[in-house]
Amino acid sequence: MAVLGIQGVASGTGGSDGEEVSPYSARAREKGPVEGEVHKLALKPKGRGEAVLSQQDTEPFGLLGVSWTDPEAEVKGRIEARTRDADSGKWSKWVVLEQAESGLDGKRPGLRGATEPVWVGPSDGAEVRVTGGGALPAGMELNLVDPGAGAAKAKKKNELGLGPAAFSLPAVDPAPTTPGPESTAPRPDVVSRVQWGADESLNDEGPVYLPGGKIKAVFVHHTAASAPYECSESAAIVRGLHVYHVKTNGWRDLGYNFLVDKCGTVFEGRQGGVDQPVQGAHTYGWNAESTSVSVLGDYTNTGASAAALEGISKVAAYKLGQYDGDMNGTATLTAGATQKNYAGTSFTAGQQYQFKSLSGHRDGFNTECPGHQLYPQLDTVRTSGPAAQLKIASVNGATAAPGATLPSGAALTVDWTTSTATGRLAKFELLVDGEATAVTDGAGRKATAVVTDGKHEVRVRATAANGKVSTSLAVTVEADVKGAKFVPLTPKRLMDTREGLGVRKGPVGSGEVVTLPVAAATGGTPTAVVLNVTATNPTQPSFVSVFPSGTTRSSASNLNFTPGKTIPNLVVVPVINGSVSFYNNQGTVDLIADITGYFTSTGDGATQTNFGPKRLMDTRTGTGVPAAPVAAGGVVTLPVAGVDGVPATGVKAVVLNVTATNPTQPSFVSVYPSGTTRSSASNLNFTPGQTIPNLVVVPVVDGKVSFYNNQGTVDLIADITGYFSDSDAGATHANFGPKRLMDTRTGTGVRKGPVTGGSVVTLPVAGIGGVPAAGIKAVVLNVTATNPTEASFVSVFPSGTTRTSASNLNFTPGLTIPNLVVVPVVDGKVSFYNNSGSVDLIADITGYFS
Structure with missing residues (x-):
């Protein structure tokens, strides 16, 4: 649909601060619904297919068009109009008014034939001439639309605060009782009909929805308003179109579904709900399967602004995203009329044709709309959205569909698809209950996470290279995750990058990951392993993260260190595919890992009981063991079973926070089950002047735990925080x-x-x-x-x-x-x-x- 404009810069909208501005500015009126007016002036027939409206003063108006009684009648000649600017008193040039297509809103009583409406800005005079051909239809008249506040006294620009922020009234439009489909793309901010002041008394028929309930394509239009306008006038332009479409054309409502101004502000068009498949009156023959966006302005000779293009993109991505569409894809539509488009392509009613999902008005109808300069810009818009047709394809290998409920264990593997090219994507995130649990790059299509027992909502969120985000529809998983029991193991070294034990020999580089197989070392089916991990020989300040192999590393760190330090820490890490991965952030570092036990949900194991924290040992005071530092090569043995409330029998392991203090030389301490042979595993590493703590889970064999110091002397402290036993109550x-x-x-x-x-x-x-x-x-x-x-x-x-x-x-x-x-x-x-x-x-x- 084309809407021509005929005012120049003298439209009462320009000028610097202190000058008078348009009375159609959004804040030159009271808030709330605005009742527009249509002033009708009959044209005088002159014979020979000519008619005139002589130059005359009029009531204030901002938009005009010419109409006649018979909607099927065609004006063979040329209809031209010009107007007088209400501010400057100057008359515009003559502009041709295009005849509108009848029947855009269906066959209905009260329809009139009409030209496309013309936004002219605040005006108070008009002149019309019809020349050049054949019998004229009866009842020709000039329709002058005052979209509201037209008679308001103009105010100073610096008093109005003009701009898109003027549309900040609360949206309280009635909404359908059933929400529309969820979209993978974000819903854009939309100026509602309440906010732009729609006169709902004009709409007493209620909305009509697409027969199939699905939007397959978006048609882009322009309103061709060549008169410069302030964005603060956009609401008045929309109101003017609304009044003209209803009172002059005889339609049920405003024809467009959405409108966008040059500042990128999006306006709700036809009534029925932003999230609903509302049937508009915009693209003859194709309204039954599409929606529309019309850009305020004339884009015949000038392209649309970046903000306006972004507005189109947001609306198109949202509406197509509700129905699994892609605005860079195609759609098959059924023609509702026999006609040709602007390029000469013929359509036959009832036949199917392929369109681009984001098309111009001219693709479906013989019109220049959306303008020679905006039409090629649609190629850029088509690739400007977020990832499209983003959906979860499978959960743990089982085919998934939106809304489905699927089973899972502790390990959740999700595959997804998107129609957007990998080169336009930055990353994907696997969301479990709304939180990112795994991240992949733009080429990723699978991720694995660990979930707990119960129901979880699962989605995938995509971030495109342009920063735009889309989110798949949800799938529910019901995870059956049995509680895991602990199986203590005699400490054993599984990995040492200094010697090539477990992994390749050599320090772990900056940003590098090494992966260690652990399942075989447990002799069972572990859900998690307990490792004492030590970082040594670091070349830069860095951190190490230990995470389940086969999953995406989170931001959590397990060890933090600086050059010259040797830092240990206990790690409980889930096991998904039998291996555990170690990531070093920067510099190089050697890593050592000693296993002390594992958790399993199959077979026998021990349950956990909270206990303490309670100090069981302090060599400084003689608590639990003799009062003296542990000498080089010395061992102290601490009774734990039956001590201070710890059960005398059934205890399989104790959880101790062990602290080394007052060391005289660089050394390490190993904590191991009394009655067994100490392995090469260490639990604490330290240098003189340091006080170093570390959590230890140590098996209990004969009711006692032993502590070995390698060299120098050191004081040791042990606080118990719990134990594992064969009790069913744990x-x-x-x-x-x-x-x-x-x-x-x-x-x-x-x-x-x-x-x-x-x-x-x-x-x-x-x-x-x-x-x-x-x-x-x-x-x-x-x-x-x-x-x-x-x-x-x-x-x-x-x-x-x-x-x-x-x-x-x-x-x-x-x-x-x-x-x-x-x-x-x-x-x-x-x-x-x-x-x-x-x-x-x-x-x-x-x-x-x-």
Whole structure:
């Protein structure tokens, strides 16, 4: 549809601050519905196929057209009009008015033949002439539309605050009781009919929806308003079109489904709901399977603005995304009329034809619309959207469809498809319950994540190279994940990059990953393994992340270190495909991994019981063992079974937070089951002046645990936090994460800012980020202390209880220290205490016991 404009710059819309502006500006009227007016002036026949409306003063108006009684009648001659600018008093040039296609809104009573409407801006005079041919239809008249506020007194520009922000009224349009289909593309911001002031008293018939209920294509139009307009006038232009289409053409409503102005503001057009398949009156013969976007302006000689093109893109992506369409794809439409298009292609009613999913008006009808310059711009628009036709194809190998419910175990593997070329894509994210659990690059079409027992909503989110995002429709998985029991193992070294044990020989490079097979070492079917991982010989400050092979690494880290340091940490890592991967961020580093046990949901194993934290050993005070540092090559043995409430029998392993302090030489400590031969595995590595903690899960064979120091002397402290036993009353383990729950640097989970000396921050964990809200006995957290200002320690303890003397992390200024913590959950939260100075704390959850 073409709408011509005939005003020049003297339209009352230009000028600098302080000049008068258009009374059709969005803020030159009261908020709410605006009743437009149509003033009718009869044309005077002159014979010989001519008619005139002599130059005369008129009521204020902003849009005009000529109409006649018989909608089937055709004016053979030339219809021209010119207007007088209400501000300058100047008359415009003569402009030809194009005859509109009758029947665009179907056969209905009250239809009139008419020209396309012309937006002219604020005007108060008009003249019309009809020349050149044949008998004229009866009842020819000039229709002058005042879209509301036309008689309002113009105000100073600097008092109005003109611009798209003028359309900020609350949208309270009536909505269908049933929401429209969900789209893979985001719903754009749309100025609703309430916001642009639609006079709904004109619409007493209600909306009509597409017969098949599906939008297959989007047709792009322009309104060809060549008169310059301010974006603050856009609402008035839309109101003018609405009034003209209803009162002059005799249609049920505004013809277009959506309109976009040069500033990119999107307006709701025909009534019925932005999210609904509303049938418009826009592209003759093709309205029954399509929707439309019309750009305000004339794009015959000038291309549309980047903002307007973006508005088209957003609407098209959203509407086609509701029906699995691709605006860079094609659609098959059935012709509703026999006709030709602008290129001369013939269509026969009832026959099917292929169109581009985003087409111009001229592709379906014989018109120049959407203009010679906008039409080729549609090629750019077609490739400007987010990933299209994004859908989950399978879950764990089973074919999936939107809304389907499929079974899963702990390992969830999702495949997806998209019609968008890989080169236009940046990344994909696998979303489980709304949170990203795996990330791939733009070439990825599969990802694996670990899920907990129960129902989960699964989607895939795509980010295109242009930054635009689309999200697949959801699939539900019902995960049957049995609680896992612990099987302790005598510590055994599985990996050492210094010797080529388990993986290739050589340090792990910057950004590099090494993958270690672990399943065979367990002798069972592990759901997770417990590894003591040590980083040594680092060349740069860096971190190491340990994650399930076959999944995408998260942002969680397990070890943080600087050159010259040897840092150990216990890791509980899920096992998906039998292997575990190790990522180094920068520089090079040697990695060592010693296995101390595994979790399994098949076969026999031990359950977990929270206990403590309670100090069982301190060589400085003689607690548990003699009061003296452990000498070079010395061993101290600590009774644990039957001590301070630990059961005397049935205990398979204990969970100890072991701290080395006051070392005199670089050394390491190994913690191992008393009554067995010590292996080469180490649990703590340290240098003089350091205080180093590490969590240890150590098997219990004869009721005692042994501690070996390699060289120099060192004091050792051991705090028990729980044990594994053959009791049926204990808790079982569930893999979860790794997922960042707390970061005081960013305000994640707790308030933003370092934890000061003597203060406590408390982190909710139950019911957070997918952790079950009830039944949680303990959580497994990798806690990292960074940016400390003083030598201090951090204690992690159950919220709602009194903190003991036990510490989990010990550090000095300049260090970043991680440690694994298994902390009981009493009231759904966990507390973190810092002793002195200030420090930032990070907590990544890796599992829980329930």
